[in-house]
Amino acid sequence: MDPCSFVRLTVGNLALKVPVASKPARSVVHPSWSPCFCKIKLNNFPLQTAVVPYIPSENHFPDNQPPSIAATFHLSKADIDKLAAKSIFSAKLSLKIAVYTGRRGATCGVNSGRLLGRVLVPLDLTGTDSRACVFHNGWTSVGKEGNKNSSAQFHLNVKAEPDRRFVFQFDGEPECSPQVFQIRGNIRQPVFTCKFSFRNTGDRNQRSRPLQSEPSSSRSWLSSFGSERERPGKERKGWSITVHDLSGSPVAAASMVTPFVASPGSDRVSRSNPGSWLILRPGDGTWKPWGRLEAWRERGSSDGLGYRFELIPDMSASAAIVLAESTLSSRKGGKFVIDLGSNSGGGASNWRNTPVNATSPACSPRSSGDYGYGLWPFCLYRGFVMSARVEGEGKCSKPCVEVSVQHVNCTEDAAAYVALAAAVDLSMDACRLFSQRLRKELSNPHDILV
Numbered sequence: 067m068d069p070c071s072f073v074r075l076t077v078g079n080l081a082l083k084v085p086v087a088s089k090p091a092r093s094v095v096h097p098s099w100s101p102c103f104c105k106i107k108l109n110n111f112p113l114q115t116a117v118v119p120y121i122p123s124e125n126h127f128p129d130n131q132p133p134s135i136a137a138t139f140h141l142s143k144a145d146i147d148k149l150a151a152k153s154i155f156s157a158k159l160s161l162k163i164a165v166y167t168g169r170r171g172a173t174c175g176v177n178s179g180r181l182l183g184r185v186l187v188p189l190d191l192t193g194t195d196s197r198a199c200v201f202h203n204g205w206t207s208v209g210k211e212g213n214k215n216s217s218a219q220f221h222l223n224v225k226a227e228p229d230r231r232f233v234f235q236f237d238g239e240p241e242c243s244p245q246v247f248q249i250r251g252n253i254r255q256p257v258f259t260c261k262f263s264f265r266n267t268g269d270r271n272q273r274s275r276p277l278q279s280e281p282s283s284s285r286s287w288l289s290s291f292g293s294e295r296e297r298p299g300k301e302r303k304g305w306s307i308t309v310h311d312l313s314g315s316p317v318a319a320a321s322m323v324t325p326f327v328a329s330p331g332s333d334r335v336s337r338s339n340p341g342s343w344l345i346l347r348p349g350d351g352t353w354k355p356w357g358r359l360e361a362w363r364e365r366g367s368s369d370g371l372g373y374r375f376e377l378i379p380d381m382s383a384s385a386a387i388v389l390a391e392s393t394l395s396s397r398k399g400g401k402f403v404i405d406l407g408s409n410s411g412g413g414a415s416n417w418r419n420t421p422v423n424a425t426s427p428a429c430s431p432r433s434s435g436d437y438g439y440g441l442w443p444f445c446l447y448r449g450f451v452m453s454a455r456v457e458g459e460g461k462c463s464k465p466c467v468e469v470s471v472q473h474v475n476c477t478e479d480a481a482a483y484v485a486l487a488a489a490v491d492l493s494m495d496a497c498r499l500f501s502q503r504l505r506k507e508l509s510n511p512h513d514i515l516v
Contacts, residue, residue: 067480071196071228073191074226074449075108075140076224076227078134079127080104080118080222084218102182105166108162109152111139127204141191150191159189166181194227197228203223231470232468236488241508265321301328302326302496305496307485309485318484322343326341326361326497327341336362343492355378360374370393375389375402376388390402396494396498403453451469452468
């Protein structure tokens with residue numbers, strides 16, 4: 067499999083120094099006594115916001131400070147070519163950063179923060195798809211004073227790194243058992259097939275059977291990862307999708323182990339009682355759990371698909387490690403993202419046209435070099451891991467999956483991410499309001515017979 071060229075542009079190691087002499091007037095709170103933040107903008111990509119730590123003016127930024135990423139932009143080759151073409155006819159490409167004092171957000175429609183100053187960092191992305199490039203690393207003046215010694219100082223690191231990825235595209239909606247193609251430029255090559263089916267939830271206690279049968283046959287451990295919750299009425303259950311390679315061998319699967327049930331007195335799956343999927347990989351002639359995806363319908367203005375994805379070490383539900391937790395728009399869809407290099411203080415893994423924040427944990431104390439049974443975030447695995455673009459409710463969704471090259475060592479690795487993407491997409495349907503009817507492919511024949 068040949069990967070596609072991507073570039074990961076990061077902004078990090080932020081800090082602000084404001085000399086006492088430049089202390090604002092009485093109506094303005096000095097940065098040392100209030101939070102500071104900045105807004106980071108790159109061309110037409112979504113605006114990103116990050117907290118800026120304040121340090122005393124007499125202190126220096128530590129030379130050995132571990133990288134702290136505040137914002138990340140993911141650029142495909144098409145994005146880079148488009149930005150380069152624009153810079154020919156207009157001003158050269160720059161990263162624009164506005165630094166504010168005060169708290170983020172707005173009160174009565176008025177922004178709470180007060181603009182301290184702006185910083186422009188010129189960018190030349192030529193060749194960054196094959197080599198790393200640091201555009202700025204250190205202090206720069208920010209503010210209205212022209213004297214460097216009296217103005218505020220803003221510290222940042224801006225760099226671009228190659229981040230090659232495998233790109234996969236579903237040829238149809240997951241519930242229609244589509245093919246999955248690998249995309250490289252204008253070349254589309256079939257690599258997987260998907261088989262959607264319904265699992266009979268009544269045989270949960272059966273022993274594991276050979277791998278050749280459907281993933282629902284591995285029952286001996288299912289009860290530790292989900293709950294029966296067999297209830298009459300408002301529930302969606304038993305969905306399963308198996309990913310096969312071109313030889314017909316099953317290489318990954320996603321199985322709904324906890325039904326998606328409407329909370330009492332409502333028409334929605336609540337956060338307190340989510341449905342869940344197991345992402346399965348083949349091993350020792352049977353299926354073994356690799357990850358778990360929980361999903362629910364958010365309340366309030368967001369009214370989106372809430373999700374949480376965690377990895378399962380050694381088939382132990384109690385030791386699961388959360389890698390991503392965020393919300394996708396139910397109306398517009400968005401990108402499910404796992405990025406272990408994002409800002410963990412609120413998520414800076416934002417994507418073009420996708421207002422999604424995905425938070426990631428710090429490194430785990432456990433270590434594993436075997437990537438066959440888990441994508442463990444143990445210091446060795448950093449940066450972008452994968453993303454899956456899905457459409458909103460009522461739209462034809464053909465998920466597009468991007469997976470970092472460093473996290474794919476075999477066909478089963480890639481297939482696991484494809485299965486996860488299918489589960490995210492199907493969760494959009496599973497979490498639809500129960501007052502809305504699903505398409506016929508998602509109607510369980512067992513429920514109809516009952």
